Amino acid sequence: MKPQTLHCHTTLCDGKNTPAEMAAAALAAGCGAIGFSGHAPLPDGDDWCMPAVSVPLYRQAVLDLREQYRGQMDVFLGLEQDYFSPPAGPDWDYLIGSVHCVVKDGAVLSVDESEAIFVRAAREFYGGDFYAFARDYFRLEAEVAKATGCQIVGHFDLFTKFNEGNRLFDAADPRYRGPAMEALDALLERDVIFEINTGAMSRGYRTAPYPDPVFLRRIREKGGRVAVTSDSHSGESLLFGYPQAFALAAACGFSSTVYRTGEGFVDVPIGE
Ligand SMILES: [Zn+2]
Ligand SMILES: [Zn+2]
Numbered sequence: 001m002k003p004q005t006l007h008c009h010t011t012l013c014d015g016k017n018t019p020a021e022m023a024a025a026a027l028a029a030g031c032g033a034i035g036f037s038g039h040a041p042l043p044d045g046d047d048w049c050m051p052a053v054s055v056p057l058y059r060q061a062v063l064d065l066r067e068q069y070r071g072q073m074d075v076f077l078g079l080e081q082d083y084f085s086p087p088a089g090p091d092w093d094y095l096i097g098s099v100h101c102v103v104k105d106g107a108v109l110s111v112d113e114s115e116a117i118f119v120r121a122a123r124e125f126y127g128g129d130f131y132a133f134a135r136d137y138f139r140l141e142a143e144v145a146k147a148t149g150c151q152i153v154g155h156f157d158l159f160t161k162f163n164e165g166n167r168l169f170d171a172a173d174p175r176y177r178g179p180a181m182e183a184l185d186a187l188l189e190r191d192v193i194f195e196i197n198t199g200a201m202s203r204g205y206r207t208a209p210y211p212d213p214v215f216l217r218r219i220r221e222k223g224g225r226v227a228v229t230s231d232s233h234s235g236e237s238l239l240f241g242y243p244q245a246f247a248l249a250a251a252c253g254f255s256s257t258v259y260r261t262g263e264g265f266v267d268v269p270i271g272e
Contacts, residue, residue: 001268002032003239006078006152006260007096007195007229012058013039014048016234019061025235027073034238035076035260036062037096040085044108049082076260081148083140088149094260096195097150099158102136111137115162122168130168131175134159142183145190151265152227153187155197156180156211164206171212184215188222193258193265196249198241199231209245216252225267227258246270 009015010022017025019036026034038058039049050058059077066075076093083099101110102121109121111133126132137159144153157180160171169176187194196216200206209228219226228245232238249257249270256267 001259001272002030003242004031004033004035004074004259005230005232005238006033006035006076006094006227007037007080007154007197007199008034008232008238009038009080010036010058010061012054012061013050014233019058019065021235022232022238023065023069023073023075026238027069029238031073031238033074033076033260035078035093037078037080040079040081040088042082042084043086048113049085074260074262080154081150083144083147085148094152094265095148095150096152096154097144097148097192098154099137099140099144102133102140104136109133111159112161118162119168131173134169134176135179138179138183141180142186145187145192150192152193152195152229154195155199155231156184156187156194156215158210160210160212161200161205172214177214180215181218184218185222188219188224193225193227194219195229195231196226196245196257197229197231198245199229199233201244202230202232202237202240209241209248213248213252216248216254220253225258225265226254227260227265 010019041052042049062077069075078094079088079092080096080098081088088095100112101108104125110117122130122133197210230238230240256269258265259268
């Protein structure tokens with residue numbers, strides 16, 4: 001099976017390359033498929049999302065590429081819905097559901113925009129208690145599939161983006177892990193696919209993919225499925241960290257990962 005990513009971004013939201021450049025890079029990298037997942041609009045119009053007027057342009061660009069690459073590479077039209085995005089409507093190949101921010105006392109607190117913003121939010125809204133902040137994050141995460149109607153849960157523990165080496169909080173602490181496990185168990189009640197997402201590795205924030213192995217093992221125990229994705233924001237990182245991500249899946253007990261094909265989502269044995 002040729003590699004693929006179902007999670008990538010373009011200049012229509014916060015990516016560096018156009019859809020055409022991303023597709024060309026995917027073919028050059030030997031991909032069998034590329035799935036685009038532009039950030040869906042948010043009500044307050046954050047600049048990392050597509051504005052609503054760009055969505056038809058995005059759709060057309062991806063559908064044109066599907067025709068252009070027909071017979072060479074599959075091109076899928078996905079969308080990354082935030083918990084707070086308005087409903088996506090039909091006619092998407094798939095939706096990724098993600099939590100990027102928490103609303104506290106009427107303020108929108110980003111967990112992934114920058115470390116300075118994350119730390120300031122914890123200090124100003126939680127008195128420096130990252131565990132209380134995490135509890136609010138995972139309360140939304142538990143509901144993200146219901147809220148977005150997604151088939152794929154994006155970067156389950158994005159909350160650890162700036163926590164390499166546990167420098168902000170202890171990710172093994174029950175005050176963090178408890179609410180995270182509760183969210184995971186709630187999501188595992190639904191038929192969703194979890195990403196093993198290398199996006200924070202390619203951008204230098206983390207040395208391992210999301211999610212933490214403890215969560216991957218739980219997904220495996222409960223019969224959940226995973227897909228390796230790069231959450232790539234540029235053409236050169238479309239398959240970043242893939243050997244490590246597949247090795248992690250295998251180490252956590254998975255014998256297969258999910259790929260998207262013309263027939264839908266299929267399980268492919270690791271290494272095939
Ligand atoms: Zn995301
Ligand atoms: Zn993304």
